[in-house]
Amino acid sequence: MQKKLMITDYNIKGQRVLLRVDFNVPLNSKGVITNDKKIRESLQTIQYMMQEGAKIIICSHLGRPEGKVVPEFSLKPCAERLAKLLKTPVLLSTDVGGVDTHKLVRGMKDGDIVMMENLRFDPGEEQNSEELAKKFASFADLYCNDAFGSMHRAHTSTSKITEFLPSCIGFLVQREIEVMGSALENPRRPFVVIVGGSKIKDKITLLNNMMSHADTVLIGGAMSYTFLKAQGYDVGKSIVEDDKIDFARLLLEKAEKCGTEVLLPVDHVVADEFNFAAESRVVRTEKFEKDDIGMDIGPKTIKMFEREIFHARTVFWNGPMGVFEFQRFSDGTNAIAEAMASCGKNVTTIIGGGDSASAVERLGLQERITHVSTGGGASLKFMEGTTLPGLAAISDKHE
Ligand code: ADP
Ligand code: MG
Numbered sequence: 001m002q003k004k005l006m007i008t009d010y011n012i013k014g015q016r017v018l019l020r021v022d023f024n025v026p027l028n029s030k031g032v033i034t035n036d037k038k039i040r041e042s043l044q045t046i047q048y049m050m051q052e053g054a055k056i057i058i059c060s061h062l063g064r065p066e067g068k069v070v071p072e073f074s075l076k077p078c079a080e081r082l083a084k085l086l087k088t089p090v091l092l093s094t095d096v097g098g099v100d101t102h103k104l105v106r107g108m109k110d111g112d113i114v115m116m117e118n119l120r121f122d123p124g125e126e127q128n129s130e131e132l133a134k135k136f137a138s139f140a141d142l143y144c145n146d147a148f149g150s151m152h153r154a155h156t157s158t159s160k161i162t163e164f165l166p167s168c169i170g171f172l173v174q175r176e177i178e179v180m181g182s183a184l185e186n187p188r189r190p191f192v193v194i195v196g197g198s199k200i201k202d203k204i205t206l207l208n209n210m211m212s213h214a215d216t217v218l219i220g221g222a223m224s225y226t227f228l229k230a231q232g233y234d235v236g237k238s239i240v241e242d243d244k245i246d247f248a249r250l251l252l253e254k255a256e257k258c259g260t261e262v263l264l265p266v267d268h269v270v271a272d273e274f275n276f277a278a279e280s281r282v283v284r285t286e287k288f289e290k291d292d293i294g295m296d297i298g299p300k301t302i303k304m305f306e307r308e309i310f311h312a313r314t315v316f317w318n319g320p321m322g323v324f325e326f327q328r329f330s331d332g333t334n335a336i337a338e339a340m341a342s343c344g345k346n347v348t349t350i351i352g353g354g355d356s357a358s359a360v361e362r363l364g365l366q367e368r369i370t371h372v373s374t375g376g377g378a379s380l381k382f383m384e385g386t387t388l389p390g391l392a393a394i395s396d397k398h399e
Contacts, residue, residue, distance in 0.1 A: 067123030146170025196221025197319025267298030296322025
């Protein structure tokens with residue numbers, strides 16, 4: 001993979017650096033941040049810039065205000081939380097690159113931090129607007145993208161801006177592409193990929209790419225029922241994407257041609273209704289009854305998947321094994337997380353995907369995983385082998 005220029009490749013003393021971060025944090029109904037992980041993950045790059053004496057102009061989107069000023073989506077809570085974490089003032093502009101931003105930037109000293117209001121208050125942001133990019137470039141000398149979770153979108157602050165400012169990536173993005181890039185291009189083998197979650201439709205390209213890259217692909221979650229149906233099993237009332245049955249069959253054929261082993265669940269925790277308190281029992285794949293809904297992988301499947309994980313040198317996981325939001329259907333997902341966490345330092349374990357990452361965090365296992373990607377959609381695109389527009393836009397490093 002082409003190397004990208006990093007923030008450390010520039011002399012940033014006294015420079016005005018426009019830093020794109022992903023502060024799209026969850027807020028409760030009172031507007032209080034319920035999880036500040038994304039903010040904490042950006043600290044390394046911000047602290048580096050402070051130490052080097054840059055003038056740091058931070059920008060991010062938050063929620064979907066759709067090009068209008070929506071006070072609930074103000075970045076104020078993020079500016080306050082960042083100030084608290086850094087123990088330094090963070091001034092928030094009232095506009096997106098307008099008169100107020102200019103005024104705050106003019107008043108900056110080396111090491112100071114200014115945050116612009118929510119990028120998506122301006123309709124130009126999501127339109128990848130040249131006009132807005134020029135506005136941003138008028139008060140900055142350098143652009144740094146450390147928002148991995150936004151790199152799969154071509155917006156002004158991730159793409160167009162690079163046409164008007166020299167560009168680079170921060171430490172967070174660097175780590176994402178280093179760990180996932182080597183798993184994609186040159187994984188230590190056996191390379192085991194676990195795919196779950198709700199829809200094949202969302203993961204067509206990932207599955208297709210992994211059938212040729214991985215040594216073993218383990219399939220769980222709702223999507224496994226489409227594969228099982230493709231193999232002729234009756235899966236009761238489990239979720240099946242009927243228009244993807246042929247595709248599932250093609251994937252299994254491709255895997256066979258590539259010598260990739262695909263393992264589908266051999267047993268399931270089924271319920272009679274889609275409900276957190278539903279009656280449940282374990283059935284083998286060939287024993288579904290007509291009203292059974294597959295909610296989780298069963299104990300034999302857990303054992304089978306664990307065995308594969310324990311033999312791997314690289315493991316990539318995307319998508320829960322069951323309806324893990326309901327405690328009684330979370331065993332499969334939890335077991336995969338635990339198995340990956342107990343792999344030890346010699347195994348590269350990677351988790352991509354919003355729901356899989358939150359399952360691991362809920363168990364407090366993230367420290368024992370090599371890399372939990374900060375980008376749900378972006379990590380999926382990356383592992384699909386798709387070029388991320390935000391990454392393609394950054395200047396290449398020539399060594
Ligand atoms: P990720 O965010 O990790 O990529 P997805 O968004 O693809 O994962 O899928 C997560 C969703 O899949 C969860 O909401 C989970 O409840 C759902 N899911 C997993 N297994 C099943 C199942 N057997 N039936 C219905 N939904 C399922
Ligand atoms: Mg999801």
